[in-house]
Amino acid sequence: MKNVFLALLITVFGLTGQAASPDGWVNLFNGKNLTGWKQLNGKAKYEVINGEIVGTTVADTPNSFLTTEKNYGDFVLELELKVDEGMNSGIQFRSESKPDYDNGRVHGYQCEVDPSSRAWSGGIYDEARRGWLYPGSLNPAGGLAFKHNDWNKYRIECIGNSIRTWLNDVPAAWLIDDMTPVGFICLQVHAIGKDEQPGKQIRWRNIRIKTDHIIPAPAADIFVVNLLPNNISPEEKRQGWKLLFDGKTTNGWRSATSDKFPDYGWKVSDGALEVLSAHADSSKHGGDIQTIEKFKAFDLQFEFCLTEGANSGVKYGLGKNDPSIGLEYQILDDDKHADSDKGAVGNRKMASLYDLIPSEKEKRFVNPVGQWNRGRIVVYPDNRVEHWLNGIKLISYKRGDNIYRALVARSKYAGFKDFGMADETPILLQDHMDNVKFRSIKIKTLE
Numbered sequence: 373m374k375n376v377f378l379a380l381l382i383t384v385f386g387l388t389g390q391a392a393s394p395d396g397w398v399n400l401f402n403g404k405n406l407t408g409w410k411q412l413n414g415k416a417k418y419e420v421i422n423g424e425i426v427g428t429t430v431a432d433t434p435n436s437f438l439t440t441e442k443n444y445g446d447f448v449l450e451l452e453l454k455v456d457e458g459m460n461s462g463i464q465f466r467s468e469s470k471p472d473y474d475n476g477r478v479h480g481y482q483c484e485v486d487p488s489s490r491a492w493s494g495g496i497y498d499e500a501r502r503g504w505l506y507p508g509s510l511n512p513a514g515g516l517a518f519k520h521n522d523w524n525k526y527r528i529e530c531i532g533n534s535i536r537t538w539l540n541d542v543p544a545a546w547l548i549d550d551m552t553p554v555g556f557i558c559l560q561v562h563a564i565g566k567d568e569q570p571g572k573q574i575r576w577r578n579i580r581i582k583t584d585h586i587i588p589a590p591a592a593d594i595f596v597v598n599l600l601p602n603n604i605s606p607e608e609k610r611q612g613w614k615l616l617f618d619g620k621t622t623n624g625w626r627s628a629t630s631d632k633f634p635d636y637g638w639k640v641s642d643g644a645l646e647v648l649s650a651h652a653d654s655s656k657h658g659g660d661i662q663t664i665e666k667f668k669a670f671d672l673q674f675e676f677c678l679t680e681g682a683n684s685g686v687k688y689g690l691g692k693n694d695p696s697i698g699l700e701y702q703i704l705d706d707d708k709h710a711d712s713d714k715g716a717v718g719n720r721k722m723a724s725l726y727d728l729i730p731s732e733k734e735k736r737f738v739n740p741v742g743q744w745n746r747g748r749i750v751v752y753p754d755n756r757v758e759h760w761l762n763g764i765k766l767i768s769y770k771r772g773d774n775i776y777r778a779l780v781a782r783s784k785y786a787g788f789k790d791f792g793m794a795d796e797t798p799i800l801l802q803d804h805m806d807n808v809k810f811r812s813i814k815i816k817t818l819e
Contacts, residue, residue, distance in 0.1 A: 400440060400557070401425060401579040412437045412469050412478050416561035425576045427561040429459065429568075435499075437464060437478045437558035445554040448586055449528045451579040453485065456572040457520065461485035464499060464558030465528055466535075474500060480555050483528055483537050483545075484508070485574070491515035494526070494537050494544025498551075503736065506545040507763040510595045514544030523577075531588055533600065543592035546607065549599040557581075597746075597763065601643050601675075601811050608814070613673075616663055616799065617813040619643040625661050628695040628800055634658035637803055644677070644809040647684065647801070657805050660687075660696055662798040669753040669818040672799060675744045675811050681708040682741075682806035685726060688749060688799060689771070689792040697785070698800065699771075699792040700726035701749050701759055703808065705741055716782075723747065723761040728779045731759060731766040738762070744811075753818060 392398045400408065403423040411418060414436030417428040427438065444466070455461055467480025479500035486492045492508030493515045508515040517539045518524055527538040535547040559576055596608050602619030616624060622633045622640060637658015639646050650657040667688075674686060683704050690698035702724045706712040711720045718730035722738065722745075725731075739745045739762065748760035751771075759767035769776060772793055785791045801810060 396582045396584050397580045398582070399580050401576070403577075406438070408441055409438050410441055412439050412476070412558070414561065414563060418559075418561070423577065425559060425579075427461075427559060427574045427576075429561055429564045429570045429572045431564065431568075431570045432566070433563060435478070435563045436561040437467075438561075439464075439467075439469070439478070439558045440556045443554050443556050444530075444581065444583060446531050446583065446586060447528075448530075448582045449557065449580075450525065451576055452523045452525050453574060453576045454521075454523045455485055455487055455574040457487055459487065459572040459574060460562045461574045462497065462499070462560045462562070463526060463528065464556070464560060466530060466552045466555035467499065467558055468552065468555050478558060480552050481505075481535065482560070483526060485560075486515065487518060487520055491518060493518040493524070494539035494542075496535065496537065496545045496547050501551075504763060505549065505599065506547050506597050508544075509765060510597065510763050511544060514539055514542055514594070517542035517544070529586075529589060531586055534588070534605070536589065536592075538589075543594050546592065546594055546596045547599070548596060548603070548605045551599075598812070603812070604814065612816045613814050614816075615814050616665075617645050617811065619811065622661075624664055626664055627658075628660035628662045634661065644811045645801070645813070646809045647803045647807065649679075649807040650803075650805040654805070658803055660800050660803050662690070662695070662800040664798070666796045666798050667815065667817060668796050669751050670749075671816045671818060672749045672751075672813075673815075674747050674813045676703050676747060677744050677809040678703065678705050678741050679807040680741050681705050682808050683709050683711060683804040684806060684808040685802040685804070686747065686749065686799065687802060688751065688797050689794050690797045690800060691788060691791070691794060694788075696800070696802075697788055697791070698794070698797065699728075699757075700802070701747060702726045702731075703747070703802075706738075708741075723759050723766050725757075725759060725767055725769065727783045727785065729767050729769055731761070733761060733764065733766055737764050746812075751818075 414433040416430045416436035418438045462482040462485050464482050469476050469478045477500050482497040482499045484492050484495040495508040496506040498505050525540050529536045533548050533550045537544045627634050685700040685703050687698040687700045704722045706721045715727050723731035746762050750758040755771040780791050
């Protein structure tokens with residue numbers, strides 16, 4: 373009987389000795405001390421004041437993390453926080469610290485706390501690993517829900533591969549990913565620059581978690597970032613997305629110059645549609661491929677992986693007379709390919725509208741050669757067009773307006789009548805005789 377009673381106590385009481393409420397919520401903070409938490413990495417100051425955990429910046433120390441002693445897999449986490457202006461922070465979850473990974477540096481998913489004018493609060497960052505997975509640019513309404521100089525309610529829901537965040541009850545991010553299914557939760561105090569004054573603070577309160585009998589929140593109509601290769605999540609399917617490449621076959625694709633898929637120059641391997649290098653033997657050049665289906669207004673996503681010095685592209689707005697001439701989302705090793713210095717003002721670099729509009733991108737948002745990058749092309753019914761790279765919008769223009777016509781007139785396409793203005797187009801993957809891989813090619817038609 374004594375053992376049964378002890379087991380009951382263990383079940384009812386959570387990590388910090390707090391009793392679970394009837395609806396299954398357990399407090400992670402007892403309001404008195406930091407029992408159940410430990411500090412990792414930096415030396416920022418954590419203390420309990422007036423029933424709140426207060427984190428204070430300290431000079432000359434890396435990012436600091438107040439970390440739960442327990443790991444969590446599937447859960448719903450809620451907390452409130454209040455942060456000084458100009459201070460960046462975040463909530464780590466499903467995170468880890470291992471001796472064999474960067475000397476124990478905390479790494480994993482982070483829900484952003486960003487009171488700056490950028491307003492990416494609620495976005496998802498991969499600390500000390502892959503960088504931004506769901507930047508706030510994908511759903512500006514989420515970050516704009518942040519209240520300055522006031523308390524903000526954060527909610528994080530992790531169920532299997534689905535990771536969702538809310539800020540003050542406004543949906544902020546939706547990520548599908550399977551890199552880390554279990555890990556601890558952290559309250560971050562971000563490192564400060566050497567010229568910044570220490571002493572800024574962030575406060576947390578009402579920290580609670582639910583791990584049993586979790587019911588997913590109703591679907592929210594926000595952009596979904598799905599990092600599972602060649603996968604359509606139930607929410608993406610509901611929004612109208614479909615795969616153009618199934619990860620196994622060339623079904624739905626053909627040569628740009630014939631009705632069948634090339635016999636050489638392309639292959640499917642390890643879930644990728646791969647164009648092979650043909651520089652050593654030009655007879656193995658398979659040529660461009662394109663979708664059998666044509667599209668009008670659409671939202672297109674694709675992942676690509678470059679080899680050193682490689683060149684390729686994704687084309688749309690293809691003309692009827694020449695199947696290879698159209699608008700091109702440039703795919704290029706900017707550092708090693710000579711084409712990056714040609715054209716005008718960088719309009720042949722990665723993610724540019726080739727030979728027309730340059731992409732202005734920060735290096736930290738470009739994954740290096742050998743890693744996957746996420747491209748996106750949006751063609752709206754009113755002819756507005758956007759180029760995105762890894763969740764950041766780099767180019768916006770309108771087909772057919774005066775600026776567009778002026779750009780074409782000064783480009784290599786000046787002699788092509790109605791260049792890029794096709795009402796309906798296949799999607800083309802370019803064979804520039806360099807080894808490049810594509811996967812997770814998916815599209816949604818726009819009305």
